[in-house]
Amino acid sequence: MLKILKYSFYDLIRSRWSYVYFLFYLALGFVLLFLNNDVSKAVITLMNVIIVLIPLIGTIFGVMYYYNSREFTELLLAQPINRRSIFMGQYFGVAGSLTMSLVLGLGIPFVLYGLLRSNAIFDFSLLLVTGAFLTFIFVGLSFVIAISNENKIKGFGYAVLLWLFLAVVYDGLFLMSLIVFEEYPLDTFSLVATALNPIDLSRILILLKLDISALLGYTGAIFKKFFGTDLGFLVSMAILLLWTVLPILGLGHKAKRKDF
Amino acid sequence: MKIKKEHIKFILGCILLMGFQIGMANTWTVCATCENNSIKETIARATDHDTIRIEKGTYKEFEILVDKPLVIKGIGYPIVDGEKKGEIFKITSDNVTLDGLFVINVGVSYTKDNAAIRVVQSKNFLIQNMVLEQLFFGIYLEKSSHGKVYHNRIIGQAVDEYNSGNGIQLWYSTDVEVSKNHVQGTRDGIYLEFSDRITITDNTSVDNLRYGLHFMFSNNDVYSNNTFENNGAGVAVMFSKFITMKDNTFQKNWGTAAYGMLLKEINDAEISGNTFEENTIGINIEGSNRIQYHNNDFINNGWAIRVIGACYTNSFTGNNFLYNSFDISYNSKLNDNVFEGNFWSSYTGYDLDKDGVGDVPYRPVKLFSYIVNRTPETIVLLRSLFMDIIDFSERVSPVFTPDELKDIRPLMKIRP
Amino acid sequence: MTIEIEDLHKKFGKNQVLKGVDLTIDEGHIYAILGPNGSGKTTLIKSILGMVIPNKGQIMVLEKPIKKDWKYRKQINYLPQIANFPPNIKVKELIHMIKDLRNSVADETELITLFGLEPFLNKKLSTLSGGTKQKVNIVLTFMFDSPLIILDEPTTGLDPKALIRLKELIQKEKTQGKTILITSHIMQFVEEVADEIVYLLEGEIYFKGNIEKLLKQTEQTNFEHAIATITNIGSHA
Numbered sequence: 044m045l046k047i048l049k050y051s052f053y054d055l056i057r058s059r060w061s062y063v064y065f066l067f068y069l070a071l072g073f074v075l076l077f078l079n080n081d082v083s084k085a086v087i088t089l090m091n092v093i094i095v096l097i098p099l100i101g102t103i104f105g106v107m108y109y110y111n112s113r114e115f116t117e118l119l120l121a122q123p124i125n126r127r128s129i130f131m132g133q134y135f136g137v138a139g140s141l142t143m144s145l146v147l148g149l150g151i152p153f154v155l156y157g158l159l160r161s162n163a164i165f166d167f168s169l170l171l172v173t174g175a176f177l178t179f180i181f182v183g184l185s186f187v188i189a190i191s192n193e194n195k196i197k198g199f200g201y202a203v204l205l206w207l208f209l210a211v212v213y214d215g216l217f218l219m220s221l222i223v224f225e226e227y228p229l230d231t232f233s234l235v236a237t238a239l240n241p242i243d244l245s246r247i248l249i250l251l252k253l254d255i256s257a258l259l260g261y262t263g264a265i266f267k268k269f270f271g272t273d274l275g276f277l278v279s280m281a282i283l284l285l286w287t288v289l290p291i292l293g294l295g296h297k298a299k300r301k302d303f
Numbered sequence: 304m305k306i307k308k309e310h311i312k313f314i315l316g317c318i319l320l321m322g323f324q325i326g327m328a329n330t331w332t333v334c335a336t337c338e339n340n341s342i343k344e345t346i347a348r349a350t351d352h353d354t355i356r357i358e359k360g361t362y363k364e365f366e367i368l369v370d371k372p373l374v375i376k377g378i379g380y381p382i383v384d385g386e387k388k389g390e391i392f393k394i395t396s397d398n399v400t401l402d403g404l405f406v407i408n409v410g411v412s413y414t415k416d417n418a419a420i421r422v423v424q425s426k427n428f429l430i431q432n433m434v435l436e437q438l439f440f441g442i443y444l445e446k447s448s449h450g451k452v453y454h455n456r457i458i459g460q461a462v463d464e465y466n467s468g469n470g471i472q473l474w475y476s477t478d479v480e481v482s483k484n485h486v487q488g489t490r491d492g493i494y495l496e497f498s499d500r501i502t503i504t505d506n507t508s509v510d511n512l513r514y515g516l517h518f519m520f521s522n523n524d525v526y527s528n529n530t531f532e533n534n535g536a537g538v539a540v541m542f543s544k545f546i547t548m549k550d551n552t553f554q555k556n557w558g559t560a561a562y563g564m565l566l567k568e569i570n571d572a573e574i575s576g577n578t579f580e581e582n583t584i585g586i587n588i589e590g591s592n593r594i595q596y597h598n599n600d601f602i603n604n605g606w607a608i609r610v611i612g613a614c615y616t617n618s619f620t621g622n623n624f625l626y627n628s629f630d631i632s633y634n635s636k637l638n639d640n641v642f643e644g645n646f647w648s649s650y651t652g653y654d655l656d657k658d659g660v661g662d663v664p665y666r667p668v669k670l671f672s673y674i675v676n677r678t679p680e681t682i683v684l685l686r687s688l689f690m691d692i693i694d695f696s697e698r699v700s701p702v703f704t705p706d707e708l709k710d711i712r713p714l715m716k717i718r719p
Numbered sequence: 720m721t722i723e724i725e726d727l728h729k730k731f732g733k734n735q736v737l738k739g740v741d742l743t744i745d746e747g748h749i750y751a752i753l754g755p756n757g758s759g760k761t762t763l764i765k766s767i768l769g770m771v772i773p774n775k776g777q778i779m780v781l782e783k784p785i786k787k788d789w790k791y792r793k794q795i796n797y798l799p800q801i802a803n804f805p806p807n808i809k810v811k812e813l814i815h816m817i818k819d820l821r822n823s824v825a826d827e828t829e830l831i832t833l834f835g836l837e838p839f840l841n842k843k844l845s846t847l848s849g850g851t852k853q854k855v856n857i858v859l860t861f862m863f864d865s866p867l868i869i870l871d872e873p874t875t876g877l878d879p880k881a882l883i884r885l886k887e888l889i890q891k892e893k894t895q896g897k898t899i900l901i902t903s904h905i906m907q908f909v910e911e912v913a914d915e916i917v918y919l920l921e922g923e924i925y926f927k928g929n930i931e932k933l934l935k936q937t938e939q940t941n942f943e944h945a946i947a948t949i950t951n952i953g954s955h956a
Contacts, residue, residue: 211692246686258606263682
């Protein structure tokens with residue numbers, strides 16, 4: 044598996060898109076820091092970018108990579124390599140290279156700016172950690188979708204729909220249920236509903252670390268009480284990990300049974 | 304002629320004598336090694352209009368009663384240490400001046416509001432250049448009037464509301480001037496209850512547990528050029544009429560239940576030229592009518608203005624709303640409140656006739672803020688993509704937010 | 720016996736592609752698997768390679784069942800039909816990579832010279848023409864020394880010179896006692912290289928035997944015509 048990973052990763056970090064992605068983050072980091080001059084404000088803007096863009100890019104990149112490398116995959120399948128290793132290798136290659144673009148792209152300007160001496164370093168690391176999680180989650184989901192759909196257009200469509208659902212529709216349904224059931228105590232419900240969607244979970248985790256969390260008022264206090272503790276933090280990391288592991292398992296399962 | 308001369312001599316003598324009598328007002332010096340080494344005893348010995356000079360040193364005294372018109376002046380900030388035994392100065396006479404003392408260790412009590420300096424039913428007092436530390440209540444004016452509290456420094460270390468007192472408290476007092484004081488670390492920095500015609504200027508009130516400034520049932524007061532920063536909940540103006548609030552700065556009151564200013568049941572007030580910066584809520588308005596808000600700056604607040612309950616005939620003109628998460632939040636009808644000629648940083652309209660006024664009205668209420676008002680729990684969707692999308696669509700074609708709530712003459716350029 | 724297939728069934732959705740294939744491939748021969756489009760040739764080959772998982776039946780490669788195994792593929796060299804390689808890798812790197820992945824010794828230098836690929840070694844695969852890619856594909860397949868070689872449409876895009884080289888290569892492998900499976904649409908090529916013909920029709924083996932037997936059964940003198948008229952044979956092989 045490590046060999047496949049190595050080659051996929053190698054292949055990807057030399058592709059134009061990785062550069063574009065990397066340069067995008069680099070530019071974003073520099074622009075935010077040197078025009079804004081405020082690390083914590085930059086973190087807020089980055090959060091908006093990260094929770095929307097990372098899942099979308101992860102999804103599209105994952106699906107594209109899978110379909111584009113299908114013939115190569117077949118070549119690999121004929122080699123004496125375990126099937127699971129092939130797909131895991133490719134998956135980690137894609138997710139890894141995207142994560143690297145993110146971490147380096149944002150990391151370089153922040154380090155140059157003097158982040159290491161700033162106390163925003165924890166917020167920033169959290170940003171990168173959730174960003175990495177979201178990358179792994181959405182690349183994984185897109186791989187599962189792609190491996191389940193021979194038809195490229197269909198696979199692409201499903202992947203984008205999935206992104207749309209988790210990034211937008213889910214919150215719409217969430218909002219509607221909050222309004223419909225406003226008579227009832229909703230704290231536990233909103234806590235659970237937030238934790239179940241990796242995008243919402245990441246958003247809240249980052250928000251709670253920032254000053255802006257004061258706007259969350261009473262509800263925010265409850266969230267802070269939960270997510271602010273070590274246990275809550277561990278639980279949310281566990282949920283993100285679960286979201287990462289489930290698609291990987293699904294991928295392994297699908298890979299074993301799939302005909303090429 | 305001779306008689307006349309005698310007469311004149313007598314009159315002159317009388318005048319001289321009187322002058323001597325007045326000039327006879329003694330100056331007493333208190334110091335550790337002096338004959339007078341106790342403030343209390345020296346006050347007892349002094350007569351009306353005497354001056355007591357307190358030399359540098361530490362005086363462990365409390366419950367010092369000033370019951371005659373005196374000038375009590377510290378030289379080089381002598382320390383008056385109450386050893387936490389009770390109140391330190393109590394003024395019950397008119398025309399008393401306290402100047403330049405360092406007063407520490409007021410006794411904390413759960414039954415008595417012990418103060419470092421208490422003024423009871425007195426007129427024409429002057430309390431200036433005092434430094435108060437380790438205190439419960441700082442300066443407590445009780446049924447007093449026509450006095451001045453000037454240039455004092457009050458530093459508390461309040462931790463809990465139930466066992467801390469207020470920095471400067473006015474209770475049933477009128478015509479007092481409170482200026483250039485610095486109050487920090489108390490419960491309420493400055494507290495007014497049933498006190499009218501008070502002028503509060505150039506004070507700074509920071510890091511107080513509850514409010515930087517707190518009005519209750521006090522009318523016709525003016526406060527201007529003060530700075531209120533990082534207080535537990537900001538400034539509260541409640542149940543009062545005809546208050547003028549000008550050129551103050553309210554900043555960094557940031558917390559789940561904090562605001563720059565809370566208005567509750569306030570009528571006929573004027574709020575102008577103030578700066579509200581980085582507060583969770585700039586102004587929280589409950590049931591307040593006929594208030595003019597003009598030329599204020601609202602910068603980087605969570606909510607610039609939040610209106611709760613019915614508020615009638617308020618007008619918002621010429622204000623700058625800059626980079627607030629939410630400009631206005633309303634949970635009731637507009638009730639003939641007017642927004643006109645303000646600058647809104649999130650305004651995206653255009654000005655074809657170049658008259659400096661946008662041609663398209665600005666709607667300051669976001670759909671999200673409307674929804675949050677309805678169902679507070681929905682705030683968890685703050686900064687989600689879904690909310691951005693529906694806010695955008697609502698801005699393009701309003702369906703839910705009140706149609707009449709708009710600034711029909713939004714400024715194109717920031718008011719300088 | 721190199722390969723032994725018993726009662727192999729495979730369904731793609733509702734489409735029954737293989738309907739009970741029994742086939743034995745003996746060592747040291749060149750087999751051509753032929754059949755019209757959709758007859759199940761590729762599915763059969765992919766089943767042997769483990770890329771397609773059969774619904775029913777058993778496949779033995781070198782006396783071992785291949786189910787849930789992947790190490791047996793070390794004994795197979797496979798040339799896929801359409802060679803689409805990762806675009807950002809250079810030819811040299813690809814060769815190195817496959818060697819690395821298979822973890823076995825290979826001798827590619829001779830093959831590279833044989834197909835004149837030296838000028839392309841440092842080029843990225845995305846810049847190569849179809850024919851050149853196919854040459855790279857061939858190098859990748861033949862550089863390993865394995866007892867079984869499977870070639871899926873090996874002639875695609877090759878120029879006449881390269882085609883001759885390929886034929887020579889196949890013969891050379893045969894003389895080394897290797898078993899070779901080929902699918903091709905070029906009948907002339909098949910006729911030249913194949914010892915045995917396996918004809919698939921609608922998921923079953925319709926004919927198996929050498930060219931002589933085929934010509935006799937179809938009563939034709941020309942191989943190409945024989946294949947075209949093979950379905951006229953009354954009885955199965």
